[in-house]
Amino acid sequence: xQQVKQSPQSLIVQxxxxxxxxxxxxxxxxxYFPWYQQFPxxxxxxxxxxxxxxxxxxxxxxxxxxxxxxxxxxxxxxxSQPGDSATYFCAASKGSARQLTFGSGTQLTVLP
Amino acid sequence: NAGVMQNPRHLVRxxxxxARLRCSPMKGHSHVxxxxxxxxxxxxxxxxxxxxxxxxxxxxxxxxxSAEFPKEGPxxxxxxxxxxxxxxxxxxxSSPSITTxxxxxxxxxxxxxx
Numbered sequence: 001x002q003q004v005k006q007s008p009q010s011l012i013v014q015x016x017x018x019x020x021x022x023x024x025x026x027x028x029x030x031x032y033f034p035w036y037q038q039f040p041x042x043x044x045x046x047x048x049x050x051x052x053x054x055x056x057x058x059x060x061x062x063x064x065x066x067x068x069x070x071x072x073x074x075x076x077x078x079x080s081q082p083g084d085s086a087t088y089f090c091a092a093s094k095g096s097a098r099q100l101t102f103g104s105g106t107q108l109t110v111l112p
Numbered sequence: 113n114a115g116v117m118q119n120p121r122h123l124v125r126x127x128x129x130x131a132r133l134r135c136s137p138m139k140g141h142s143h144v145x146x147x148x149x150x151x152x153x154x155x156x157x158x159x160x161x162x163x164x165x166x167x168x169x170x171x172x173x174x175x176x177x178s179a180e181f182p183k184e185g186p187x188x189x190x191x192x193x194x195x196x197x198x199x200x201x202x203x204x205x206s207s208p209s210i211t212t213x214x215x216x217x218x219x220x221x222x223x224x225x226x
Contacts, residue, residue: 036217041219043118043203043220045217046216049214098143099145099168100145100155100215102155102156103154104153104154105153
């Protein structure tokens with residue numbers, strides 16, 4: 001019930017391409033969906049987040065698409081750059097609990 | 113404005129020893145969360161604390177693990193009698209209030225149990 005499933009586990013994209021990472025959740029009580037970026041040896045850093053009342057949110061090259069009926073959300077990275085190479089985690093939380101339930105992560109490699 | 117600080121960054125302990133991990137939240141933040149990340153896995157919630165209160169410890173192992181966030185000073189995650197399975201990266205996050213969604217993460221403490 002608390003799980004967030006993330007795919008793919010790893011992704012290789014050419015520079016300038018679009019990177020797409022998908023997540024699916026089960027608990028309909030989740031109401032906050034952030035994406036975090038993590039570089040080796042560092043802590044996760046918030047990239048972008050969305051609430052279920054909107055279907056899409058864009059910040060620069062990063063876009064979240066949200067499908068409430070399918071209980072799925074995805075991260076799109078446009079014009080991917082080698083500096084985007086990192087591990088990306090989707091997450092979800094509900095109400096006042098605020099604990100984040102993380103996906104298993106996607107290791108993105110952007111080739112120059 | 114300093115971010116979330118954690119120390120030590122790396123900690124090596126032998127089986128049976130105690131590990132103490134410290135977290136200083138961002139200035140003005142009174143809510144602290146601890147997460148554990150095993151190799152090649154996502155982060156798993158452990159405990160949520162406010163000053164002098166444990167709000168949610170549903171992710172904490174029942175034995176050997178404890179956490180506190182005193183009125184003064186950093187939050188402490190304490191692991192007694194460490195075992196090899198405790199080897200992981202432990203991350204602390206903070207937020208300013210219960211109504212704020214965003215959690216800001218520290219750089220983590222990497223615990224190695226020999």
